[in-house]
Each structure stands twice: as structure tokens, then as C-alpha cells.
Amino acid sequence: MTPTYYLLLSALLFTIGAVGVLVRRNAIVVFMCIELMLNAVNLTLVTFARINGSVDGQVMAFFVMVVAAAEVVVGLAIIMSIFRARRSASVDDTNLLKY
């Protein structure tokens, strides 16, 4: 089994996540797409760790998980408060901060 497939998979996942962030309006979905991108990166890190026979990439993946967890906490809280204020979770409705 070649590591290339893992890398292709993670690239696919990352692309799906990125497109999702750009095209979806619902904040929760955008958030999930971000998680998808983070995990695609994690997969890449683990794959390269495997290829190189070093644990550095795996350690890095753990860090990313911790950051992702923290980000979820803060992000969900923000989305909750925006929803309470606006009765909507659409990211296009929160466009007050502009020129």
C-alpha cells in the first residue's frame, strides 16, 4: 500500500473543505468544512510521519487536534451569540464591519 493514496485522499478532503468554506452560507456548515480541512492536514502530517519514519508529524497532528478543539469551543460560542442576536446563522448576514 503506497502512501500516495493517503496524500491524494487528504488533498481531496482539503479541497472539499475549502470549497465548502467558500460556497456555503450556513455558519455551522462553514465551521464543519474548516474542521474537515484541519483533519485533512492531520492526515497529511501522519502520512509524512509514516513515510519518513519519524514521529514528528504525529506529534504535530496532536497539536492540531488540541487547537481544533479549542477553536470549536470559541467558534461555536460566537456562532451561538450571533444566532441569538440575529435569528440567523448565515455568514452573509454578519457584514456590518466593512468600508
Add this chain to the structure above:
Amino acid sequence: MIASSWLLVAFPALGALVLLAGGRRTDTWGHLLGCATVIASFVYGLVLFFGNSFAEATDTTLYSWIPVDALQVEFGLRIDALSIVFVLLITGVGALIHLYSIGYMAEDANRRRFFGYLNLFVASMLILVLGNSFVTLYLGWEGVGLASYLLIGWYQDRPAAATAAKKAFLMNRVGDVGLALAIFLMFKYIGSTSFEQVFAGIGDVSPAVVTAIALLLLLGACGKSGQFPLQAWLPDAMEGPTPVSALIHAATMVTAGVYLIARSAPIYNLTPDGRLVVTIIGAFTLLLGAIIGCAYDDIKKVLAYSTVSQIGYMMLAVGLGPFGYALGIAHLLAHGFFKAGLFLGAGSVMHAMNDEVDMRKFGGLRKAMPITFVTFGLGYLAIIGFPFLSGFYTKDAIIEAAFGQEGWRGWVFGGSALLAAGITGFYMTRVMLLTFFGKQRWKETKSADGREFHPHEAPPVMTAPMIVLAIGSVGAGALLIIGNNLADFLAPSVGVLEESTHGVVPHALVPWLTVLLSALGALLAWRLFALRDTAIERPQDVSWPVRAARKDLYGNALNEALVATPGLWLTRFAVFLDNRGVDGAVNGLAAALGGGSGRMRRLQTGFVRSYALSMLGGSFLIVAALLLVRFS
């Protein structure tokens, strides 16, 4: 006793300080203090004069003034024959003018301040003639410029006076630049500015530099002494009160240029070219002044141009070098008496005639003001060179010396000096006839402020100085010239007076030629102004020489065309460069930044997804760049 010569300067300087700093508290006795300080200086000058032999110069160093590395300037005074002569002239004539001012300025509420300025003037002039280095001389030189500015602009509420003061100040600055540059050159090539070391070291300097120094000094002298091409300020300076005119024209200020050249005799002795330029300027100016003097109706302006002309004689004399230094100084002293007398006489006439200066409105004043008539008349006879009065001796000596030059110089310088003597006879006789003789034209007219004229003799405090000056006008010339009195006395300072042996005109003939020409001029004036009635209104339909002379022989037009207009254009160009160039660059940059930012602002749409897109694009760019670097 010479060691305390600083007292000469200290008296008037202290007077100026007390009067100017003391303010209105000193109003009641200010004029008395002003006179007392100058008289004290005069008395002390007399004590010095009779108590010493002046066989050699005595330098007194007071303190180290500018001790900077190689530049060591001591503040010191030099007492020698030349400076003591000037001290006596300045303080003597100055004291008489101070006394006269008590009467002349009696109506002026600021008389005390006027005396403060006069004292400042005298103190500056004394520093100028007493300083023992060119830098000290420069201090006095600038002080005189300041005091003349303050005094010419005394009637500040008159725009003409304010303009005249500025004009005098600016034209003097032009000359001062020349003097300053000359001092710089001395320091560069000789390493010192004191008279002693400069005169000792000038022989080792290359002739070109000596000539440059001489010409720059001449520029300074032209500025102060009202010589061509810087003569235009002197007639305008008549806007000041008449005692100021007398002080500027007779005792101080305009004599400074002649003093500078006589003092720098060791420099001029080395440069025949420099001396030639001095004589040319002198000869040209003496004709110029005399010709313009014929055209004016303003009594003070005629006297002013007469000063320009007489200073021209002095410049011509000192330009002749060893043949003329002492003669120039002799004429300067005699001129100090008769010109001060003439100016004070003119002031007395103005005092009697509601400050009217137009001679066409005078006439027949001799009966109303006998003392003024006699003193003015003696000054008049002295200036036209009436036999055995001051001008006869001193002016003749200069004309003789001018004719004593070789070749064309003798003819040109002697001829122009002789011709100007004739013209002097004409215009001074004109002044005399229009003012004191003929019909009493003032009965038919009124002064500018609508009052009738009631001419009356001036109070004794004004007539007394005029009488003293008139006596000086009569006797000074004979005293100075006969037996070479002054020349022998000045020999330690300016060198022995040389007698020219090869003249283009025999010496014995010159005095009588001069008298003849003056008499012809006077006769012509008598024909034109005594035998015919003079119109009160100034005739406008006149021949072109008169028109040219009325326009100062286009002296002002020349300055305007050569200096003022190009200067204006240069200023405008600089303003344009500043507004469009410098300001344009700064303002343009700001405008470009502001406008650019205003447009860039539109990128901040507020949509999170567009920000995410630009972040993604940015990341792609960075990754692409990294790959490019890595694999190319």
C-alpha cells in the same frame, strides 16, 4: 591718557542706553543728557588732541572679542592722527547738531528718543573711526547703518520716510557685503583682521588678491558714501528730520567711505588698478551729483546731491593715492563745516516756512531771517570755492592733484572736477537766489496744510550752532591747507603727501580757472533766476537734459532695471518652484495616498467568504512561489 580712549565711545553709548532704556522718565532732561555726552566726548577728544604728538599710532586693546581658534579678534581702539581728526569732526560738528536739534525738535513729543538715536549714531561712528581692526570698524559700520535707518524713518507715519529708510538700509547692505567679503579675504590670505597685521602682511599677498580686497572695500565705501552705483539712497534720506540730514551728510556716515579708503592706504598703495577704479567712480559721481543738483526744487535734495558730488571729490582725491589722501581728508573736514552749516540753514528756513522744502515757494527771505541768511551765505561761498574761504583751498588742492596725473587721467579727472566746480557754482547760486533773494513768492501761496507763511528767525539755540559752523566754513580750509598743516599732521597715518611734478595744466593756473568757472556758473544762475521771475509752479515743458536730471539721471531706473526687476523675477520663480515643485511633491504624494486608499477601501466588503477567498488565493501564491524557488 590714550589708554582711556574708550571713554570717547562710552559717553555717547551710555547716553543712548540711558535715553532708550529709560523711556519716558527721561523725557524732561533727555535732550540735555544727549548733548552733554557728545560735548563730553568732544572735550575729551580735544584733551587727547592737544596732549599727544601722534607721531605714531597707539593701539589700546580692551578685551578679547572673538577668540575662536585661528580667528582672534581683539576689541581695541587706535588713536592716531587720522582717527583723532575724525573724532574731533564727529563730536564737534555732532555736538553743534545736537544743540540745534533741541530747538528744531522742540515740538516733537518723542524728542528724547530722537536724542537717543543721535547718540547711538555718534557712538557707532566713533567705534567706526576708532576701531583698530576691520572687524571693529565693521561693528561701527553696521551701527551707523542701524542708526541711520532709525533716524531717516523718524516720521514713521509718512510712507515716503519709511520707504526711504528701507531703501537706505538695503543699499547700505549691498555695500556692507563688499566690506564683509574684503574682511574674509584678509583673514584667508593674511590670517588677521587687525590694521597692524593686515598692513604689515598685505605686501606678501598676490597682487590680484590685493586688487580684489581694494575693490570690495570700495564697494563698501560706495554704499556708505553714496557713490555711484549706490548713490540713490542718499537723496531719499532727506525724508528724515533736517538735523539728521546734517549729521549724515556732514559729520558721520557718508564720510565713512572716505575714511575707510584713507585708512586702508597701505592696501591701496599697492594696487594702481584699485586706485584707478576709485578715481573713476569719484570723478563720475562728482559730475553726476552736480548735474542732478541743478534740477531739483527741493532745497534739501539739492544739498543732498551736492553732498554726493562733494564726496565724489573726496573719493577722487583718496583714489589718487599718496597724492591725495590728505587732500581728501582736508576737503572732508571743510565740507563737514560748510555742509552742516548749509543743512542747518535749510532746516532753519523750513522751520520758518511750515516745513516747506520747495524753493519755488521761498524767495526774498533774507530780510525775515538775517542770521540764517548770513550763515547760509557763508556756507554757500565756501562750497562754490569763493577765494580764501574753505572750499577754495580744499577743492582747488584736489583739482590740482587731479590735473597732476599723467596723460589722459590728468585731463579726464582734472577736467571733470573743474567742470563740476562750475556746475556747483551754478546750482548753489540757484539755491541762494531762489531762497533768499528776489520776489517774496511765499506771500502768494500757502503751505501744503493750508497755513499762510510767516517766516521768522530761529531761536538762539538753533542760530548759535549755525554761526559756529559758518566761522568754520570760512576759516577751516586756510587752516588745513596753507603750509600743509593737515598733510604733515596726517603723514604718520596715510603717508607723506606727494607733490605731483608733471601736470597737464600749470599749478598756478588751476585756482584761477576754478574760480573763473564757478563765477561763470554763478553768473549763469544769476541771469536765469535773478533777472527773471521764477514760477511758483514747476514748469513741466522742459528740455531733455532737465528731464533726465529730474529723474536722477535715471539712477533709480537703472537700479530698477538691473537689480530690482531681475530680483523680483527671481523671487517669483522661487515662489513658483516652492509652490509647484516642493509643495507639489509633498501634497501630490499625500493626495495619491489618500485617493489610492479611498479606492482600496472598497475591497473591505464585510463578506467573510470573500476574505476567505483572498486568504486562499494568498496561500496559493505563497505555495506557488515556494515551489518555484525550490524546483526551478
